[in-house]
Amino acid sequence: MAVSGQQVERRRAAAAAGAPLAEAVDVHKVFLRRHGLVGRATPIYAVSGVNLTIGVGEVLGLVGESGCGKSTIGRLMLGLLPPTSGAVYFEGRNINNLSTGQLKPLRRDMQIIFQDPLASLNPFMSVEEIIVEPLKIHRATPRHQWPLRVRQLLDLVGLPVGALRRKPAEFSGGQQQRIGIARALALEPRFIVADEALSALDVSIQAQILNLFMDIQKELGISYLFISHNLVVVRHISHRIAVMYLGKVVETAAAAELYLSPKHPYTLALLSAVPLPSPEVERHRRRIPLAGDPPDPSHVPGGCPFHTRCWMAVDRCSVEVPELRQVGGEGHYSACHLAEQTPAIDGASATQ
Amino acid sequence: MQSASGREDRKSLQAAKSILSRGVPGGEETILEVRDLTVALEVDDQVIQPVDGISFRLERGRTLAVVGESGSGKSMTALAIVGLLPRGLAHLTRGQVLLAGEDLAGIPESELRRSRGSSISLMPQDPMTALNPSLTIGYQVMEPLMVHEHLPRALTRARAIELLMRTGIGNLPAILDAYPHQLSGGMRQRVVLAMALICRPSVLLADEPTTALDVTTQEQIIDLLQDLQREFGLSMIVISHDLGVVARIADHVLVMYAGRPAEYGSVDDIFARPSHPYTRGLLNSVDFASYPPRERLRSIPGVPPRLEALPSGCAFHPRCSYARDICREVEPALRSAPGLPSLTACHVAQAGDLEPWPSAASK
Numbered sequence: 001m002a003v004s005g006q007q008v009e010r011r012r013a014a015a016a017a018g019a020p021l022a023e024a025v026d027v028h029k030v031f032l033r034r035h036g037l038v039g040r041a042t043p044i045y046a047v048s049g050v051n052l053t054i055g056v057g058e059v060l061g062l063v064g065e066s067g068c069g070k071s072t073i074g075r076l077m078l079g080l081l082p083p084t085s086g087a088v089y090f091e092g093r094n095i096n097n098l099s100t101g102q103l104k105p106l107r108r109d110m111q112i113i114f115q116d117p118l119a120s121l122n123p124f125m126s127v128e129e130i131i132v133e134p135l136k137i138h139r140a141t142p143r144h145q146w147p148l149r150v151r152q153l154l155d156l157v158g159l160p161v162g163a164l165r166r167k168p169a170e171f172s173g174g175q176q177q178r179i180g181i182a183r184a185l186a187l188e189p190r191f192i193v194a195d196e197a198l199s200a201l202d203v204s205i206q207a208q209i210l211n212l213f214m215d216i217q218k219e220l221g222i223s224y225l226f227i228s229h230n231l232v233v234v235r236h237i238s239h240r241i242a243v244m245y246l247g248k249v250v251e252t253a254a255a256a257e258l259y260l261s262p263k264h265p266y267t268l269a270l271l272s273a274v275p276l277p278s279p280e281v282e283r284h285r286r287r288i289p290l291a292g293d294p295p296d297p298s299h300v301p302g303g304c305p306f307h308t309r310c311w312m313a314v315d316r317c318s319v320e321v322p323e324l325r326q327v328g329g330e331g332h333y334s335a336c337h338l339a340e341q342t343p344a345i346d347g348a349s350a351t352q
Numbered sequence: 353m354q355s356a357s358g359r360e361d362r363k364s365l366q367a368a369k370s371i372l373s374r375g376v377p378g379g380e381e382t383i384l385e386v387r388d389l390t391v392a393l394e395v396d397d398q399v400i401q402p403v404d405g406i407s408f409r410l411e412r413g414r415t416l417a418v419v420g421e422s423g424s425g426k427s428m429t430a431l432a433i434v435g436l437l438p439r440g441l442a443h444l445t446r447g448q449v450l451l452a453g454e455d456l457a458g459i460p461e462s463e464l465r466r467s468r469g470s471s472i473s474l475m476p477q478d479p480m481t482a483l484n485p486s487l488t489i490g491y492q493v494m495e496p497l498m499v500h501e502h503l504p505r506a507l508t509r510a511r512a513i514e515l516l517m518r519t520g521i522g523n524l525p526a527i528l529d530a531y532p533h534q535l536s537g538g539m540r541q542r543v544v545l546a547m548a549l550i551c552r553p554s555v556l557l558a559d560e561p562t563t564a565l566d567v568t569t570q571e572q573i574i575d576l577l578q579d580l581q582r583e584f585g586l587s588m589i590v591i592s593h594d595l596g597v598v599a600r601i602a603d604h605v606l607v608m609y610a611g612r613p614a615e616y617g618s619v620d621d622i623f624a625r626p627s628h629p630y631t632r633g634l635l636n637s638v639d640f641a642s643y644p645p646r647e648r649l650r651s652i653p654g655v656p657p658r659l660e661a662l663p664s665g666c667a668f669h670p671r672c673s674y675a676r677d678i679c680r681e682v683e684p685a686l687r688s689a690p691g692l693p694s695l696t697a698c699h700v701a702q703a704g705d706l707e708p709w710p711s712a713a714s715k
Contacts, residue, residue, distance in 0.1 A: 065566040066537075172655045173422075202421035203593055207637035207651035214646060229566060232640045236649075255645060273571040275596030277638050279619045282600040289575065290568045293536045 019092060020053035021223050022077055022110075022191055027051075027086035029072050029247075033298065044298045046072045048247040049086070051324075054191065057221040061238030061255065063231055063270070065294050069247040070227045074193040077225055078110045079103060090191070108138050111184035115196035117176035121168040127154075127179055128164040134186045153182040157212060174205035181212065185220075193225045198233060206233070213237060231274050235259050240331070243267045246297060246305040249324065253332035263327045263334040263342050265312045271345060286346040304337070312338050383587045384410040384433075384472070384555050389447035389457075391425075391432050400659040402428040402442070404611040407686070408604075410555065415581070415588040417602035417619070419595065419634070421656050425611035426591045427477065430557045433589075434474045435464045451555065469496045473553035477560045479540035483532040489516075490528025493546050500551050515546045519576060538569035542576070549580065557589045562597055574601055595638050599623055607631050610657055610667035613686040617694025626709060627692045627701045629672045642710075666699065674700040 027050045032041035047069045054060045054077075062070045075081040076088055079095040087094045090106055098106070114120040121130055131150050135141045141149050154161060157178040168176055177197065184192055194213065198206045214237055217224060228234050234241060235255050242252040243266065251264035262268045269288040276282060290309050295301055301308050307317040316337055326332065327339045336342065391403040403425045410416050420426045431437050433449050435456060449456040451472055456464060468474075476482040483492060493512045497503060503511075513524050519542040521527055532540055541561065548556060561577065562570040574597065581588055592598050598605060598619070605622040607615040607630065615628035626632045633652035636642075643649060654671040657663055666684050669675040678699045686695050689702040700706055 065568060174655060202656070203595065203634055203637050204421060204652040205655065207649040208653075211648045211651055214648060231567070232638075236640050236643070236645060270567060273567040275570070275574070275594065275600045276641075277595040277599050277623065277635060278641075279599045279602075279623050282596075287571065289571060291572075293538055293569065 019056075020089075021056045021058075021091060022052075022054045022225070023089040024050055024052040024073070024077060025087050025089065027073075027076055027083045027088060029069070029076060029081065030084045042298045045247050045300050046297060047076065047083075048300070050244075050247070050249050052077070052242060052249065054223050054225055056190075057217075057223060058240065059217060059224040059226055059238045061234035061241040062225060062227045062244060063229065063234050063241060064244035065270075066229065067294060067297060068244040069297070070244050071195055073244070074112065074195045074225060074227050077191075078112055078193055079106075080112070104138070108140065108187040109190045110193075111187070111189040111191070112193045112195060113177075113180050113184050113197045115199050117173060117180045117200070118168060120180055121176060121183075123167060123169055126165050126167060127159070130168070130179060131182050131186055134183060138187055140187050149186070153185055156185065156216070157182045158208075172205070173201050174209060177201060177205075177209055178212070181209075181216070185216065188220075189222060191223045191225070193227065195227045196229070197226075199228065199230065210237065231270060232276075243270070246294060246300055248305060248335065250306065250336070251334045252324070253329070257329055257332055260345070261328060262345060263332065263339040264336045265310050265338070265342055266306050268342055268345060304335070306336075312341065314338070381412040382409050383412045383452060384589075385448075385450040386429075386433060387448045387450070389429065389432055389449065390445045391428055391437060391442055392445045393428075393442040395660065398660055401445075402611050402659060403432055405686075406447075406606075406608070406611075406613055408606050408616060410587050410589060411603070412554075412587050413581070413585050414603040415590055415601055416604045416606060417598040418589060418591045418606050418608060419593065419598055420608035421593060423610070423656050423659065424608040426608055427559055428611075429608070430474060430559050430589070430591055433557060434468055434472055435461070436468075436474065466500070469548075469553065470500045470551040471553055472555040473548040473551070473557065475544055475548040475556060475558040475561060478564065479537070479544045480532065482544050483540060485532055487531075488528060489530050489532065489535070489543055490525075493528075493543060493550060496547060497550050511550065512546070515550055516543070518580070519543075519546045519549075520572070521546075537565055538572065541565065541569075541573055545573075545576070545580075549584070549586075552584065554585075555587045555589070557591070559591045560593070561590065562594070563592070570597070577601065595623075595634060607634070610662060611659060612667060612683075613695075613697055614668070615694050615696050615698075616686060621693035625693045627694055627696045627706065628698045629674050629700070629706070630668050632709060633671075666697070674698075674706065676700065 027047055029047040031044045031046055033044055034041045050073060062073060064070050076083055079088060082096055087096050095103060095106060128150055131153055132146050135146055135149065151161060154163060159175060159178050168179060198209055201209060210233060216222065226234060226237055238255045241255050241258045242249045245266050251267045258267065259271065262271060269290050272288045292309060295308060303318040303320055304322050307313040322335045322337045324333045324335045327334045387407050389403055389406040390401060392399050393402050406429055408416060418426045418429060432444055437443060444457055447457060451467065456467060490512060493516060494508045497508045497511060517524055521539060521542050562573050565573060580586060590601055602619045605617065605619050606613060607628065609630050615622065615631045622631060626635055636650040637652065652671055657667055663670050665681045666679045669679040684697045684699050686697040688695050691704050692701060696702065
């Protein structure tokens, strides 16, 4: 894909300065759930004090159970939702203070790819119209160059030119996701949030689309926030990973380190729960079963939010909120009072 | 059964018996046998076969996993076995479903109703759609028991409470008066499991039992299925596209592609010595242990075929790197061949021409 020299320069400069491309600083998001027409609304603490940085050309994986706030983070990072408190920065600018007009040029740099490709594509538009639409809205490319640009994009995501006149419903799930990716890439974004972008796809197609995500990332140097509940996929694509539980980041580390020596009991439990495609390994694995479901985010337990399901919990955990602190190697943070006592992960699970 | 394919099929079954009885302690007694199951489905004035010549045997107390991508016919196979194919749209054109020797495919609906739920039971794919949103949990769990056993209401209720407790549902008996939307996904899955087990069936068909669940909840449900299997001596057919779940739960595996059997063997052979190129492709797509981080995966090119336009010969040939002339012309039969640990429907594998599969040790 054509990236202008100016843009490349800008990216290099930012990378050299070591400044994060996107950053969340102490972000909170509280939703209000109303019961009926009258009566008081219950606050739901979807995101509670999250700090995240995503570097230029970096892939940050975000994992956790459903309801932990990972999709909300994705939307906050793009300015699609305003935070209740805290701020989100893109290239050092606080995007929450910008007017719609000021935000529009930034939107070109930030895109999102959704879980359900069909629901995110307008069923009445042809593939060509879908891909051209962002070019139209942002007047990014002169009109006479649209056909060329669309062909480049189709080629990039591996769709045949014959796809142009067809409607989204005529394609399989994997091809629909390719259309969504082509649309997201149309404006040469620098940051993409992929929200469970592989979850609805078949196994053989998942691998194809994961390859596509990695190819694009390497070729264009785009940064991803890769949100998924599939821990093995996230480990494969990410440089760094953040684990969320009940609206908080409980552990973050380089991908390899997180999987080899997790320092939060929740991370360890998640890793031990992923079934691995080897009967031999499965027979001999040690598991850490977690009881019950995550608590309701409208009633977050006091102290450590995980203490109600944690097998390591001591008295202190139900009283004192653990802060994220450095444990182990550089950039490895855990929000657990007992981080140093987290048992080593069993060898079979770690190598998988 | 048709004569030619029938003969082929009987041969396959004999081979299956010899393969499946090898090295599997305890599992000698066949509880369910499916022979040459074939389903016709009418779509836009066209007749397609979402299930085409599926045969397998389920041993008492064991688990068979049926693996395949969407459109491979795995859910339709389950519906055909319990006689719940969508009426007027799909019907069985061939084959037998032998449950303890009795052919369920040949008996009238009224009689089938008696076995369904009490001797063979289906746990459907999506608990939210499987449950009636306007009926209480208690009613829905007790209903099969009221239909099948006509027990006094108090006794029915006691059995429902006992089973719900066993499936790990707390807050009893209050939960009996709750409605499905008030429960979490994991809890709904437990309720559906209780509904499927309340009449103590000997065979449970679980269609994607963990698909919509988080890994931690998934683990709870798999543990529960395995505990209940041991406790009740259940035989299970688990339909799944998740190879991790299959590796964990199955004794035997049937891999389906475009409605047809691709490979059938013990779980260890399928995962450690796969002999169908499609099975190998699936494993390559998920076996992240054998790749360095951020390296491209060896994915299967292309997409599964539409059943209205199946490729000639082997349905997998357009996506297969081994494909040769015979693959484009002749549909391969599922059979054994020298050197193959599993039954395989692949000309190239049967001729012994597949590359050796890297063993786990070399990865």
